[in-house]
Amino acid sequence: MINISVLGYGTVGSGVVEVLNTNQDSINKKAGNEINVKYVLDLRDFEGDPIQKKVVHDYSVIVNDPDVQIIVETMGGTNPAYQFVKEALEKGKSVCTSNKELVAKHGAELLQIAREKKVNFLFEASVGGGIPIIRPLNQSLTADEIEEITGILNGTTNYILTKMSTEGSDFETVLKDAQAKGYAERNPEADVEGYDACRKIAILTSLAYGMQVDYEDIYTEGITKITDKDIKYAKALNASIKIFGTSKKSGDKVYAMVAPMMINDKHPLYSVNDVFNGIFVKGNLLGDVMFYGKGAGKLPTASAVVADVVDAAKHLGTNIMTIWSSKKLELASIDEASQKFFVRLEGSKEQNEAKVKEVFGTVTEVKAGFQDEYAFITPEMKEKAFGEAVNKFENMISRIRVAF
């Protein structure tokens, strides 16, 4: 029997217990051992709930119990998750976590401790919910040099953008609907400002290059400025707007960003809608592979955590090598990244055309039936040059990067 303990009995933590109960037989068979939940750490008591008899309020009971071999951390945040996880690893317990903040910030250090102690620090659920992406990146795509990772990494914003597109509603209306349905949190900042996607692309990029990518260094732009009019222009182009987390190798440099993108149906992520996530990886020999599934939700996320528990159970006493050193990967400035941009200006075509031609050269006009504005797609140009060019237009309404 392998004893595990779950830290935090919220959505994902209670999901982990539910997954273990529901698929008990097949999970034990695959783990090669019976998995038993010995403790649950939570501030609450859960009176009347069958879990009540396993609840403890004091972490030292868990971390000092030599019978506990695997810790599941589903508290979120870094305090006290970081201290708890570090202590568990140092005491020779494996840890499985869904906590992207913890992994993005302290992944390199925690993996190092796990290596020294011959235990495992696993975090499949921290990116892409139930979609296998961490393990494939670590263990399946190892023959390739990764040239690009681009993902729709946040289900909430993908839901909002999909609804804005299908229903023609504006951002605020759809956000309220998403909050009412439980798809968006009451404080939606982490999702809609792109912070969540930023931590996830930081984790994927760190694993792809084996070095620490600090998420604070990643240019991050959310979807709060996307309007229903922008969506109508996208539709006029048979395109859609998605928020991408991307990292790309360019020569010996890597740059990363989170930003809304206009894509058309030639893009492998075009049909990733609603709360689904999709992650596209380009290897130098393999070409393109894509992973798709539910990027969030109680059971898909808990399923990924439990798959890590099974892996940890199969690897008791052996460290699964994961290359992610604490050496910092200096990201290149996105100034040199190059693409087309969709731009909307106040005023008529006649009022803007000459100046636009002077500044951007030949552009492609986009019409969506709105009066008193002029919209176009620029030629491919560098971020820096675009920034300087667009600064010359005080009448700019919006601009969105274009990937076609």
Next chain:
Amino acid sequence: MINISVLGYGTVGSGVVEVLNTNQDSINKKAGNEINVKYVLDLRDFEGDPIQKKVVHDYSVIVNDPDVQIIVETMGGTNPAYQFVKEALEKGKSVCTSNKELVAKHGAELLQIAREKKVNFLFEASVGGGIPIIRPLNQSLTADEIEEITGILNGTTNYILTKMSTEGSDFETVLKDAQAKGYAERNPEADVEGYDACRKIAILTSLAYGMQVDYEDIYTEGITKITDKDIKYAKALNASIKIFGTSKKSGDKVYAMVAPMMINDKHPLYSVNDVFNGIFVKGNLLGDVMFYGKGAGKLPTASAVVADVVDAAKHLGTNIMTIWSSKKLELASIDEASQKFFVRLEGSKEQNEAKVKEVFGTVTEVKAGFQDEYAFITPEMKEKAFGEAVNKFENMISRIRVAF
């Protein structure tokens, strides 16, 4: 240094050497050791090629060399691949193979020997070419009970069906074009009759349920009877025709089949075109996940083999547990599988309508502008009932299963 040997220097075998040479540094870093190709087994000499000095013609040189720790088998077929691989495992060498025939037929036994000898038998490249699917199924989807696996598992037939659809050409014309481009073999039977997809769905189903699925037991239907007229009907329905390998759990039974399917754009595999493969897996808690990429080709397949070599190098002396017992999984008869069917009959609507209504009940007519035939989609019905019903029509031109 870890010495490997490559058996068979054909497309995939030479690709393995190319991948190892191209990404030498990053591969050695991920393997935690230098990977060195010590021997290549082939009947040919490759005079003047740098590989020449590594070529041997006698397998006993390789299998009896205690310095060789990992064998790459890329010969194909089961004779002599099976004997060679078995001997290698028995002598304590890990084996990585791209050989679906070998894996489908002898996977359970070879995994058992690997387990006893504390080595590994890995076969990521046997299904889906460069797409990670074997390892995710074994190691990432372990918390779930698998309810369905459906894949576009053969790039050649997907290419043919895509071209028939985009160019309106008939099967024979497109097959000749595919052969000229090297996408189809001169003897295309294994692909176009569905045998290749059948072996692959047998492997995936064996892994999903941990028991032996004999591919001979899987109902298999190829694409040779699909005509340009069938494709035009599909287009009239905004649908496309794909050849699927499928296994589904229904109660405590599993059934499996390979057959052409009409699908529409609501299906997750709808946009998998050309030589790409896509594999869709449904877990009881996870929901749907999908894996997409190049299912064939020298470098994508070789990349998957080399990823297995890296994994074998990381696990020298430790067996990665894979549950696939030799106990046979008795597949349920597809007689009880239930779906709609597209049917074309000779003769006009007037000539057929009454009898069709009598036999099938209310059907949905499909029009694609062809005279002298009557086409329709049946209500959902069991395979057996459909077979009996359609036997009453000697004027049947074709029938294709429908998944919408």
